Amino acid sequence: MFVIATAGHVDHGKSTLVRALTGMEPDRWAEERRRGMTIDLGFAWTALPSGRTVAFVDVPGHERFVTTMLAGVGPCPAAMIVVAADEGWCVQSGEHLAALDLLGVRHGLLVITRADLADPAPALAEARTRLRGTCLEAIPALAVSGATGQGLPELATALDRLAAGLPPPDTDGPVRLWADRVFTMTGAGVVVTGTLAAGTLRAGQTLHLGGEPVRVRGLQTLNTSAGAVTATARVAVNLRGPVSPSRGDALLTPGAWHLTTSADVRLSLGEPPKGDLFLHIGSAAVPTRIRPLGEGTARLSFARPLPLRVGDRALLRDPSRSAVTTGVVVLDVRPPVLTRRGAAAARGAALAAAGASPGAAKAAPGTRDAVRGDAVPRDAVRGDAVRGDAVPRDAAQGGGLPGAADLLRWHGLLSGADLATMGVTAPPSPLPGGWHADPEHWAGLRKALVEAVTGAGDGRLTVEAATHLLGLPDRRLTRALIAPPLTVEAGVIGRQDLAPPPLPAHLRHAIDRLRAELAGRPFEAPSARRLAELGLAGRNLVAAERAGAVLVVTDGVVLLPDAADRAAERLRSLPAPFTVSQARVALRTTRRVAVPLLEMLDGLGRTIRREDGSRTCTAVN
Numbered sequence: 001m002f003v004i005a006t007a008g009h010v011d012h013g014k015s016t017l018v019r020a021l022t023g024m025e026p027d028r029w030a031e032e033r034r035r036g037m038t039i040d041l042g043f044a045w046t047a048l049p050s051g052r053t054v055a056f057v058d059v060p061g062h063e064r065f066v067t068t069m070l071a072g073v074g075p076c077p078a079a080m081i082v083v084a085a086d087e088g089w090c091v092q093s094g095e096h097l098a099a100l101d102l103l104g105v106r107h108g109l110l111v112i113t114r115a116d117l118a119d120p121a122p123a124l125a126e127a128r129t130r131l132r133g134t135c136l137e138a139i140p141a142l143a144v145s146g147a148t149g150q151g152l153p154e155l156a157t158a159l160d161r162l163a164a165g166l167p168p169p170d171t172d173g174p175v176r177l178w179a180d181r182v183f184t185m186t187g188a189g190v191v192v193t194g195t196l197a198a199g200t201l202r203a204g205q206t207l208h209l210g211g212e213p214v215r216v217r218g219l220q221t222l223n224t225s226a227g228a229v230t231a232t233a234r235v236a237v238n239l240r241g242p243v244s245p246s247r248g249d250a251l252l253t254p255g256a257w258h259l260t261t262s263a264d265v266r267l268s269l270g271e272p273p274k275g276d277l278f279l280h281i282g283s284a285a286v287p288t289r290i291r292p293l294g295e296g297t298a299r300l301s302f303a304r305p306l307p308l309r310v311g312d313r314a315l316l317r318d319p320s321r322s323a324v325t326t327g328v329v330v331l332d333v334r335p336p337v338l339t340r341r342g343a344a345a346a347r348g349a350a351l352a353a354a355g356a357s358p359g360a361a362k363a364a365p366g367t368r369d370a371v372r373g374d375a376v377p378r379d380a381v382r383g384d385a386v387r388g389d390a391v392p393r394d395a396a397q398g399g400g401l402p403g404a405a406d407l408l409r410w411h412g413l414l415s416g417a418d419l420a421t422m423g424v425t426a427p428p429s430p431l432p433g434g435w436h437a438d439p440e441h442w443a444g445l446r447k448a449l450v451e452a453v454t455g456a457g458d459g460r461l462t463v464e465a466a467t468h469l470l471g472l473p474d475r476r477l478t479r480a481l482i483a484p485p486l487t488v489e490a491g492v493i494g495r496q497d498l499a500p501p502p503l504p505a506h507l508r509h510a511i512d513r514l515r516a517e518l519a520g521r522p523f524e525a526p527s528a529r530r531l532a533e534l535g536l537a538g539r540n541l542v543a544a545e546r547a548g549a550v551l552v553v554t555d556g557v558v559l560l561p562d563a564a565d566r567a568a569e570r571l572r573s574l575p576a577p578f579t580v581s582q583a584r585v586a587l588r589t590t591r592r593v594a595v596p597l598l599e600m601l602d603g604l605g606r607t608i609r610r611e612d613g614s615r616t617c618t619a620v621n
Helices: 014-022 031-037 063-073 091-100 120-131 152-165 343-352 393-396 404-411 416-422 439-454 463-470 476-481 505-517 528-534 539-546 563-571 582-588 591-603
Strands: 001-006 043-046 053-058 078-084 105-114 141-143 177-179 182-187 187-194 200-202 206-210 212-221 225-226 229-231 234-239 250-252 260-267 277-281 282-295 295-309 314-315 326-332 413-415 435-437 460-462 485-489 492-495 551-554 557-559 605-609 616-618
Touching: 001 014, 001 091, 014 053, 014 078, 014 105, 014 152, 031 413, 053 234, 078 091, 078 120, 078 277, 091 314, 091 326, 105 120, 105 152, 105 591, 120 141, 141 152, 141 234, 141 505, 177 343, 182 435, 187 463, 200 212, 206 282, 206 439, 212 229, 212 416, 229 234, 260 416, 260 460, 277 295, 282 314, 295 314, 295 326, 295 343, 393 582, 404 413, 404 416, 404 435, 404 439, 413 416, 435 439, 439 460, 439 476, 439 492, 460 463, 460 539, 476 591, 505 528, 505 539, 551 563, 557 591, 563 591, 563 616, 582 591
Parallel strands: 001 053, 001 078, 078 105, 105 141
Antiparallel strands: 043 053, 177 187, 177 250, 182 187, 187 234, 200 229, 206 212, 206 250, 212 225, 212 234, 260 295, 260 326, 277 282, 277 314, 282 295, 314 326, 413 435, 460 492, 485 492, 551 557, 605 616
């Protein structure tokens, strides 16, 4: 299916043209037909000469309904700009074109309607002039009459060519379906409709709506039930779940999107707008505050979480005006907190350098700590506010988009899943657990670990303590940082050049007794009372752990230093995946020991915990 949105001034014949092409009434409400103008989104479809189906999203042209117009145009890959031959280019013609240009819509048709009422040549010439310098300047144009049928066969052929030239949608990608209509059907429940721009929807699958899971009870496309619908398509989704969606909400593939209440963006027009603003993306219109960062960039804060990705295009609009104020391109959906003096300017410079070739950016004094990266000389995108005409293409497009290297330079450390939800392809990771690190940040962590171990009194620090001290999300990262002069043994990090102090005789005796008791059942950890009887409590236990003589799995669970290695080896004999109960039996221990020991093995990368709580063993050491 091919989906196209109409655009153009009020009463220029958009709905009449759609009606003539499809034989369907796009205006759904009696008031619309009585007043002769579209006030909400209309939908209609027809078959083209090639057999392809084209679906129209018919938007209102009146300035009072610009929010509704943007809701319809936002998710569509192409637009049909309609200009009446007897009236020519008008205010909303320019405002709609400006919105399409700022959204980066590059595919469409220019249609001069009412060719039976006036010579279409003057209106066509003026429209061509207005399109010049925009993303749509080279689109085909033709003249038609919805009343007499003049030019309609040629228009159908042009729509066919347009559909054939569109880039293929990513049908395997994650779903983000912006709801443009929401209603309730007796016996069916809640139904949302929208334009599916990417991915595939299937009956029975689970999606997220507002952070809550919902189940797809049924699907329809063009009034026909379907078991699955692939992009691009108009689709109606019957939902099951305790939700009350509204226009602007999004149905999402679980785990594939980052919901954010703030984002750093590049402004398509250089000067940041002021006052109360709304961000328009997809069918959503969300109150937004703006904080200029300089270099043609800004930080946006939203009244509710939005599923955004790097590269998303959106519009900022002052609700007191009909025209769009500026366009934005999303650069970072997890922006760092800016607290230091000068951090905002440094962040703006770093954002402006996004996508630049390595080495192109020059460091600005005092900026590295604030943004985890280098600043560049000012080269901001500049332009004038939209006043009914489209902006030059270069201003609308802006600079490059951040890649994985940019995001890692800004954030220091991200997982492959983090990068994916942010909309960036993750490179192969040399780090365990699918983690990625900025080289400079990684070198700083390694230096900090050496300093932490050196300053730990006896020159020894447990992996757990080091992980907490460095603020790392995964113990495996701590172990990956260990390199000469550091070494690790039995979960304790030490320095090769600093020998641990010998244990006093009474502690050596206590360790010998513990070893003897665990000889036959190495995972049957003694109780806290028994540890106290052995003399392994308080400071004595801390000293024994630092010396690498015991392994403290968690409070009250103490085993011998090789327990983690022996447990991983024994668990490999189990069929994968295995449960906690199966692991407990294999280790011949209790849940008191098995649960924290498995969690330790997860952190060490020796096991992987699945969503259902079961685990598999890995070869990561």
